[in-house]
Amino acid sequence: MKREHQQQSSNSSTVTGSASAAMGSVSVSGKNKMWQEEKERSLQPDAGVDELLAVLGYKVKTSDMADVAQKLEQLEMAMGTVQETEIISHLSSDTVHFNPSDLSTWVQSMLSEINPLPNSDLISSSSSQHIDDPVTVLATQSCSFQDLGSDDLRVIPGGAICAPEREKKRLKPSSPTQSSSALTRPVILVDSQENGIRLVHTLLACAEAIQQENFQLAGTLVKQVGLLAISQAGAMRKVATHFAEALARRIYRFYPEDTLDSSSISELLELHFYETCPYLKFAHFTANQAILEAFQGESHVHVIDFSMKQGIQWPALIQALALRPGGPPTFRLTAIGPPQPDNTDTLQQVGCRLAHLAETVHIEFEYRSFVANSLADINAEMLNLRSGEAVAVNSVFELHRLLARPGAIERVLNSIRRMKPKIVTIVEQEANHNGSVFLDRFTESLHYYSTLFDSLEGGGGGGGSTSEDQMMSEVYLGKQICNVVACEGLERVERHETLSQWRIRMGSAGFNPVHLGSNAFKQASMLLSLFGGVAGYRVEENQGCLMLGWHTRPLIATSAWKLGPVADLVEFS
Amino acid sequence: MKRLLNLEEEGEDHHHQKMMMMMKKQRSILSKTEFSNLNEDMLFEILKHVDAPTLAKASCVNKKWQKTSNDERLWEIICTRHWVNIGCPEAQVRSVVLAFGGFRLLHSLYLRPVLKATALSQNQSSTIPTKWGKDEVHLSLSLLSIRYYEMMDCNYKRRQK
Numbered sequence: 025m026k027r028e029h030q031q032q033s034s035n036s037s038t039v040t041g042s043a044s045a046a047m048g049s050v051s052v053s054g055k056n057k058m059w060q061e062e063k064e065r066s067l068q069p070d071a072g073v074d075e076l077l078a079v080l081g082y083k084v085k086t087s088d089m090a091d092v093a094q095k096l097e098q099l100e101m102a103m104g105t106v107q108e109t110e111i112i113s114h115l116s117s118d119t120v121h122f123n124p125s126d127l128s129t130w131v132q133s134m135l136s137e138i139n140p141l142p143n144s145d146l147i148s149s150s151s152s153q154h155i156d157d158p159v160t161v162l163a164t165q166s167c168s169f170q171d172l173g174s175d176d177l178r179v180i181p182g183g184a185i186c187a188p189e190r191e192k193k194r195l196k197p198s199s200p201t202q203s204s205s206a207l208t209r210p211v212i213l214v215d216s217q218e219n220g221i222r223l224v225h226t227l228l229a230c231a232e233a234i235q236q237e238n239f240q241l242a243g244t245l246v247k248q249v250g251l252l253a254i255s256q257a258g259a260m261r262k263v264a265t266h267f268a269e270a271l272a273r274r275i276y277r278f279y280p281e282d283t284l285d286s287s288s289i290s291e292l293l294e295l296h297f298y299e300t301c302p303y304l305k306f307a308h309f310t311a312n313q314a315i316l317e318a319f320q321g322e323s324h325v326h327v328i329d330f331s332m333k334q335g336i337q338w339p340a341l342i343q344a345l346a347l348r349p350g351g352p353p354t355f356r357l358t359a360i361g362p363p364q365p366d367n368t369d370t371l372q373q374v375g376c377r378l379a380h381l382a383e384t385v386h387i388e389f390e391y392r393s394f395v396a397n398s399l400a401d402i403n404a405e406m407l408n409l410r411s412g413e414a415v416a417v418n419s420v421f422e423l424h425r426l427l428a429r430p431g432a433i434e435r436v437l438n439s440i441r442r443m444k445p446k447i448v449t450i451v452e453q454e455a456n457h458n459g460s461v462f463l464d465r466f467t468e469s470l471h472y473y474s475t476l477f478d479s480l481e482g483g484g485g486g487g488g489s490t491s492e493d494q495m496m497s498e499v500y501l502g503k504q505i506c507n508v509v510a511c512e513g514l515e516r517v518e519r520h521e522t523l524s525q526w527r528i529r530m531g532s533a534g535f536n537p538v539h540l541g542s543n544a545f546k547q548a549s550m551l552l553s554l555f556g557g558v559a560g561y562r563v564e565e566n567q568g569c570l571m572l573g574w575h576t577r578p579l580i581a582t583s584a585w586k587l588g589p590v591a592d593l594v595e596f597s
Numbered sequence: 598m599k600r601l602l603n604l605e606e607e608g609e610d611h612h613h614q615k616m617m618m619m620m621k622k623q624r625s626i627l628s629k630t631e632f633s634n635l636n637e638d639m640l641f642e643i644l645k646h647v648d649a650p651t652l653a654k655a656s657c658v659n660k661k662w663q664k665t666s667n668d669e670r671l672w673e674i675i676c677t678r679h680w681v682n683i684g685c686p687e688a689q690v691r692s693v694v695l696a697f698g699g700f701r702l703l704h705s706l707y708l709r710p711v712l713k714a715t716a717l718s719q720n721q722s723s724t725i726p727t728k729w730g731k732d733e734v735h736l737s738l739s740l741l742s743i744r745y746y747e748m749m750d751c752n753y754k755r756r757q758k
Contacts, residue, residue, distance in 0.1 A: 347690060546732045
């Protein structure tokens with residue numbers, strides 16, 4: 025019905041507009057059905073509007089499709105080769121599009137703006153050809169489009185017009201010289217899946233080129249990735265974009281600056297990440313449960329936290345201690361954190377808030393904070409440990425940073441031993457991003473972060489996160505990706521290792537595993553059910569440790585440790 | 598009167614029956630007075646026996662009913678009625694929950710969603726189960742405390758400045 029209406033309207037407009045084109049002599053009264061009398065249709069300038077595009081609001085003649093498709097393809101390539109930030113923002117700015125149906129002409133105008141290609145040749149050269157040649161038809165169609173009344177051909181459409189076009193279809197480019205095929209309906213392939221595979225292959229090829237130090241090839245490939253990424257939608261697109269950026273940084277040696285500012289920014293981003301997906305919550309809840317169980321029966325407890333950030337792990341523990349059967353213990357908390365920019369003591373502020381919270385539930389609370397550039401600078405003596413108190417050491421996504429400097433992790437594990445903790449809780453990413461071969465690291469991280477981004481897209485927001493939260497979480501993860509792919513040496517701090525690797529490390533440092541009980545498992549499962557649990561998050565138990573994953577892929581792992589016998593320990597000074 | 602009938606339909610629970618008896622008594626005493634002019638204490642007594650959705654609906658009747666229905670003690674009854682003994686004395690629980698925002702908040706923000714979600718994920722219907730386990734309760738309490746902490750941030754910063 026719509027199509028017919030459009031047919032009618034375009035029919036009528038031809039009648040009113042000047043038919044100066046050679047086509048004007050053709051009768052316009054025919055209401056030929058589109059799927060019959062193709063040839064006649066090709067002679068009529070405005071019948072046979074493609075129905076798929078018509079649904080989107082674009083009036084593109086079926087016979088024009090090939091040409092429009094080719095131009096869109098060219099446009100896309102042109103957009104890709106120009107520096108991302110300049111042109112895309114320019115295109116997506118709030119410019120008004122007056123005649124969205126005039127697809128062919130705006131593509132033309134975009135092309136001539138971005139990339140002065142001799143596209144106009146196509147039109148001018150073919151205008152002298154015979155009428156029956158579909159190419160001429162194309163050319164004269166274009167002219168007649170002009171006559172149809174869209175005066176301002178230079179109007180640039182907003183990015184919003186661009187996007188749905190791409191996501192819905194990828195028009196298969198066919199050269200206008202395939203004249204006979206123009207008579208049949210042109211093929212519209214939805215090959216975004218094919219493009220997705222191509223995207224992954226290109227990413228891997230680029231990484232391999234970097235591995236072989238062929239930076240020129242890598243540079244070309246990374247541009248290709250950029251183009252292909254645009255054709256994707258959702259998680260794949262975001263992951264590909266981040267990885268492409270990271271690869272580009274590595275190729276062109278444009279490393280991300282690790283300024284002091286970045287630590288406060290990353291804390292802010294982490295807060296948003298906290299809201300959007302259950303990973304951090306899972307980490308906190310399972311670690312707290314292990315600590316609670318270890319503290320059973322103790323009247324003085326002391327937690328040493330390597331990953332204080334905003335202290336959001338501790339309200340739940342304080343509450344649980346307050347409701348402990350048998351009454352609450354006295355609670356001491358020592359925080360160790362990195363220095364902050366402009367000397368604000370966020371750790372102290374966090375301590376004040378936690379103290380206030382502890383006060384409202386009548387828990388005796390003591391807080392101390394240490395600022396250190398690296399955990400390796402801290403030793404047990406500084407912490408003023410008292411006899412009679414049970415100590416717990418907690419580290420959420422912090423230990424892997426120590427792997428950048430040789431010897432650091434051993435030193436830290438040693439100091440932990442000297443603290444004589446009742447329990448050590450460690451939460452780490454379940455992935456090996458610390459291999460010595462770049463290509464392996466790249467492949468691993470590609471799979472890992474793809475799954476992570478998938479879960480961000482697919483998982484429910486837990487009833488509280490906004491799309492802003494999601495965006496910030498993606499930026500947060502993007503920074504990690506940048507670090508894994510683009511940085512090296514001391515700067516590459518995101519050196520994730522798998523649970524099995526950590527097990528070996530902890531074992532050789534003299535720690536024995538503590539099994540996380542069924543309470544932790546149940547709480548974790550329940551937490552996930554809040555996040556649309558059936559959607560995809562899974563809790564797994566792995567030899568006493570708990571892992572949270574998306575579908576079949578575990579993504580983070582919580583483990584708990586206690587001191588083993590002193591005999592089989594190698595001391596590092 | 599319609600309300601009475603609804604309540605009757607809702608439960609074979611003897612609480613409801615008890616309430617019915619009280620209502621009949623009330624009706625006979627105050628046959629000329631409107632139901633909504635019910636004495637506050639009487640209303641409180643009645644609302645002690647209703648379930649959560651009813652209590653929530655009761656708070657929408659009028660201002661007086663709202664004031665009575667939002668009483669923390671009523672919501673404490675709603676919360677603690679079904680949960681298994683979580684091991685610590687009532688007074689302790691009460692002080693913690695009230696400090697972090699109250700039972701009404703606890704129930705609407707956390708208890709109910711957690712219970713619903715658990716029931717759903719175990720492929721049962723999404724009706725709230727009648728026995729609330731330790732884990733559900735602990736999880737809800739933890740989430741409540743986290744919320745208090747997060748909200749404290751805004752207030753605290755304001756106070757500091």
